[in-house]
Amino acid sequence: AASPSRLSLYDAACQVAQEIAEKVQERNRHQRNGESSAKLNVTIRSSLQNLREKIDQLKDLLLRAVSTHQITQLEGDRRQNLVDDLLTRQKQLQASYKNEGTETDVIRSSLMTGGVKRGVTNPWLLEESEETRGLGFDDLRQQQRRIIEEQDAGLDALSSIISRQKQMGQEIGNELDEQNEIIDDLTNLVENADDKLRNQTRHVKMVDKKSTSCG
Numbered sequence: 001a002a003s004p005s006r007l008s009l010y011d012a013a014c015q016v017a018q019e020i021a022e023k024v025q026e027r028n029r030h031q032r033n034g035e036s037s038a039k040l041n042v043t044i045r046s047s048l049q050n051l052r053e054k055i056d057q058l059k060d061l062l063l064r065a066v067s068t069h070q071i072t073q074l075e076g077d078r079r080q081n082l083v084d085d086l087l088t089r090q091k092q093l094q095a096s097y098k099n100e101g102t103e104t105d106v107i108r109s110s111l112m113t114g115g116v117k118r119g120v121t122n123p124w125l126l127e128e129s130e131e132t133r134g135l136g137f138d139d140l141r142q143q144q145r146r147i148i149e150e151q152d153a154g155l156d157a158l159s160s161i162i163s164r165q166k167q168m169g170q171e172i173g174n175e176l177d178e179q180n181e182i183i184d185d186l187t188n189l190v191e192n193a194d195d196k197l198r199n200q201t202r203h204v205k206m207v208d209k210k211s212t213s214c215g
Contacts, residue, residue, distance in 0.1 A: 009061070013054040013086055020047045020093045027097075044097050051090050058083050 027040040062083060066076040 009054060009058055010082070010086075013051060013058065016047055016051045016054065017086065017089050017093060020044060020051065020097070023047065024093065024096050041097075048090065048094055048097065051086075051093070055083060055086050055090060058086070 023040055023044045027037045027044065030037040030040065062076060062079050065071050066073065071079070
């Protein structure tokens with residue numbers, strides 16, 4: 001699990017980024033109104049330096065956590081993305097500060113996103129699931145191996161079901177073929193019997209005709 005120091009440091013970095021955005025916006029407003037912005041520029045430069053230091057501290061803590069197996073590599077990658085996002089915001093805010101008198105989209109974006117507020121989940125705190133939290137690398141490998149074995153067993157069962165269904169299909173097909181052969185044989189028998197009946201009928205008619213002639 002993440003320590004409170006890392007959580008508070010991430011919160012603080014987000015808050016500083018929001019404050020910088022607010023100060024840059026205020027500085028730009030002062031300049032448009034012809035007011036002095038020297039003090040604001042000093043404050044912004046100091047805050048930018050503070051933000052960069054906090055980001056560097058987060059990077060160091062993250063590297064230490066991954067190298068000492070305090071968190072998984074997957075969780076390390078997720079937190080690295082958060083640090084990269086902070087670093088991108090720092091660079092954008094730096095550029096906005098140097099671009100005096102211009103309110104850029106990054107300022108408005110920073111003001112909307114802001115720091116971590118009350119009731120808003122800190123993304124740094126969104127770690128791995130309860131099933132993997134607190135497990136070491138060996139435990140994770142064993143858990144992954146069990147999951148793979150269960151998946152393999154499920155695939156084997158599915159393959160067995162499909163094989164049985166295929167066999168049943170073949171047996172049904174064979175039975176239909178046999179029934180078709182029986183139907184063909186019955187059809188031939190009926191046709192033969194019909195031919196014999198017609199022959200017998202003709203023979204009876206002939207005998208009857210001869211008998212009538214003789215009489």
